[in-house]
Amino acid sequence: MTPGSMSREVPLFRPLTSWRPKLILGSLLAGAVAALLFYSWGYQIRNDIGVTGLNRPVFWGFYITNFVFWIGISHAGTLISAILRVTSAEWRRPVTRCAEAITVFALSIGGLFPLIHLGRPWLFWFMIPLPNYRGLWPNFRSPLVWDMMAIGTYLTGSILYLLLPMLPDLAILRDRHIADNPNSARARIYRFLALGWRGTAQQWHSLESGIRALAVIIIPVAVSVHTIVSWDFSMTRQPMWHSTIFGPYFVVGAIYSGIAVLMVAMYLLRRGMGLESYLNDKIFNNLGLLFLTFTLIWSYFTFAEHLTVWYGNEPSEMAVFTERISGQYAWIFWAMILLNVALPMLVLSFPLGRKPFFTAIVGVGVLIGMWIERFLIVVGTLSLPRLDFTVGTYQPSWTELGILVGSFGLFVLLYLIFIQIAPIVSIWEVREGEHHLGQVRPASEHPTVETT
Amino acid sequence: MTRWGMVIDTDRCTGCGACVVACHAENNIQTVGEEEAKNGRAMHWLRIERHYEGEFPDIQVRFLPVLCQQCGSAPCEPVCPVYATYRTPEGLNAMVYSRCIGTRYCANNCPYTVRFFNWHAGEWPEPLDRQLNPDVSVRPAGVMEKCTFCVQRIQEGQDRAKDESRQVTDGDIKTACSQSCPARAITFGDLENSESRVAQMAKSARASHLLEDLGTDPSVIYLQGGEEH
Secondary structure, three states: OOHHHHHHHHHHHHHHHOOOHHHHHHHHHHHHHHHHHHHHHHHHHHHOHHHOOOOOOOOOOHHHHHHHHHHHHOOOHHHHHHHHHHOOOHHHOOOHHHHHHHHHHHHHHHHHHHHHHOOOHHHHHHHOOOOOOOOOOOOOOOHHHHHHHHHHHHHHHHHHHHHHHHHHHHHHHHHHHHHHOOOOHHHHHHHHHOOOOOOOHHHHHHHHHHHHHHHHHHHHHHHHHHHHHHHHHHOOOOOOOOOOOHHHHHHHHHHHHHHHHHHHHHHHHHHHHOOOOOOOHHHHHHHHHHHHHHHHHHHHHHHHHHHHHHHHOOHHHHHHHHHHHHOOOHHHHHHHHHHHHHHHHHHHOOHHHHOHHHHHHHHHHHHHHHHHHHHHHHHHHHOOOOOOOOOOOOOOOHHHHHHHHHHHHHHHHHHHHHHOOOOOOOHHHHHHHHHHOOOOOOHHHOOOOOOO | OOOEEEEEEOOOOOOOOHHHHHHHHHHOOOOOOHHHHHOOOOOOOOEEEEEEEOOOOOOEEEEEEEOOOOOOOOOHHHHOOOOOEEEOOOOOEEEOHHHOOOOOHHHHOOOOOOOEEOOOOOOOOOOHHHHOOOOOOOOOOOOEEOOOOOHHHHHHHHHHHHHOOOOOOOOOOOOHHHHHOOOOOEEEEEOOOOOOHHHHHHOOOOEEOOOHHHOOOOOEEEEOOOOOO
16 A cells, blocks of 8 residues: 555544544534424424414425425435446545435435424324234325335435445454454444455455445436425326426436535535545536536426426416416526526536535535425415415425424534544545556455454 | 215305305314414315406306315325225215324315315314214314215214115205205205206206316216306
């Protein structure tokens, strides 16, 4: 191993080997914000779902918006990382881990929202096909049941997909801690987490074929997840929900918001942890180009969706359409266009705009824009039912706002904890990449400490 | 077979609202109060919608009583993840309150917006609780509800006919709304029985369904455009 690459790894190990005051403080702060979610949710369970601003006809509001938003973000990691792995994009190596972690945490939070949203959340298990003596089953025709299964599959898959490539890194940590003090708590924890990884040729072979298989399997799973989320809407016959392009439109939107979060997370990791040598400008440039590609695809879908509705000119659809383009939702609709179309195109088209800071700024913009998109879809349609005697409005309550804010806190908290458990850049994969460039020996040939 | 149906003659409807009150009393529907009603949470399984015909001053107000249409092909049913709403063999869209987990998906997919959610549990302060109908369950918070075609009265009518060893005949069963309508605008009965009044009236040239083009196959038939015009 070259001394250069060793010193490069120093900032990666720092939060893993000692307590970093800034990280602890950050985690506590994030935890305080996350507590807002649990407090608000507890308050809601105690005082009924009526503490929200929901009403008739706006039966779905912030919670479903947040659900689609967080599930969308979960497409950052696993899908992008899997596509990059399958296509053997070399520059992916420092990106995969931090992206896959986003998936697992965003998905866990996204999966909370349908429960938060329920009128009687303690009965959510009615949706699970448990054998019972009365032969009561969930309704397999309901998109919500499909949803639960798709998200369950995706969550299981992405946890495996995060953990499997982590094994060699956990073994590196185990060996370090054992070398330091074999009886320390960290040494014991990592001995357990590394699952007896020794780095034999046989193990490397199994690991690599495992990762390869998972990467291929997880792509259709990810696509199906957001397709099914879109079907929650398009399977109904509500104006501007009942749309055939919703499946691909939502998948594209999900990846788009996923890349946005990835850009922001990478920028913060790079700044906060001093990972400039891993998450370098070239990676930001490449991901920036991918980001721009998805700006274009998303803009195309949005245009196609709205043009066909306008041209078709059906009264019930036009009511929703007009309200969105020039009615009460116009200002947020045009803000969305600004944030999701104009801003990314203007910034990302230029090499300077694909520098880390600017991609992160665009990332924040697109995140807000994509949240607005989901809000417009959910509330825009519901407030204008087909039988137009009942026109509705919707004002979120503090409970709903608290849960939205708290969900961000929870995400940051989980992420900060993760940084303190596992290296946020896959050490062995980067070493392997350097080996391919002829710089160092492959990770598989690194001596590992035998443990008993 | 039986298919319960209702015919509403909108030319007879005066918009008095007696049916709405009768429905509340019969079915233990909560009154949500001024504040909640303002937030769009008023609950009326049957409501009277107004629309205006003509230009001022030659204007006419028309009333449209809207309730669950008990669709033969109901959009609310397939989307419920837990079978809390389903179609009975007698053509009713039944709600199983104890099964409902409150996703509110059914309400979103109802084109008639006739489903009502218990954002909070109903309150009947003393002595109002004594007027609760013992034949109808009081719904807890977090579940959906809607017009049942007074299923408890259907049940009672069928039981009575059975006790008297005879078939249910036309007029045996009256929903609370049809019973209380002073203009006799609402008629209830079995659409499958060709002898019944509803079956006869459904054949009228004045008959139509609400949002007919959606193909929901409603069991509620509206009559309009009669001699009053």
